[in-house]
Amino acid sequence: MKIIHISYGGPDRKIRDASGKEWKFEMHPRFGPAALDHQGEHADSQPAPRSPFWSAVTLWTQQGGVIGPDGFCIWKPEPAFELAHLGGRNYAIAGSALAEKYRRFTP
Numbered sequence: 001m002k003i004i005h006i007s008y009g010g011p012d013r014k015i016r017d018a019s020g021k022e023w024k025f026e027m028h029p030r031f032g033p034a035a036l037d038h039q040g041e042h043a044d045s046q047p048a049p050r051s052p053f054w055s056a057v058t059l060w061t062q063q064g065g066v067i068g069p070d071g072f073c074i075w076k077p078e079p080a081f082e083l084a085h086l087g088g089r090n091y092a093i094a095g096s097a098l099a100e101k102y103r104r105f106t107p
Contacts, residue, residue, distance in 0.1 A: 012040060015073040017052035033057045
């Protein structure tokens with residue numbers, strides 16, 4: 001008996017990363033996102049580990065996987081935060097109890 005395994009990856013999605021580049025990808029329920037080429041097949045080379053594509057897809061997933069009326073995935077960038085220097089290589093988020101207690105003030 002011969003057995004054929006078919007793994008369905010899910011519907012194709014479109015997303016714009018932080019730099020504005022448009023990506024087409026599929027979100028496999030078990031293996032996660034995979035970038036697609038223009039024909040809808042898995043791209044021969046996937047985005048590099050530090051590509052803005054990965055942070056966009058990660059934030060989109062964490063924020064509920066909302067898809068807009070134009071068919072693009074909707075996500076919001078993480079808010080930037082300010083760091084307070086504690087001394088040496090040590091920093092804390094400004095406004096935190098740790099930062100208020102140990103902050104080094106420079107003249």
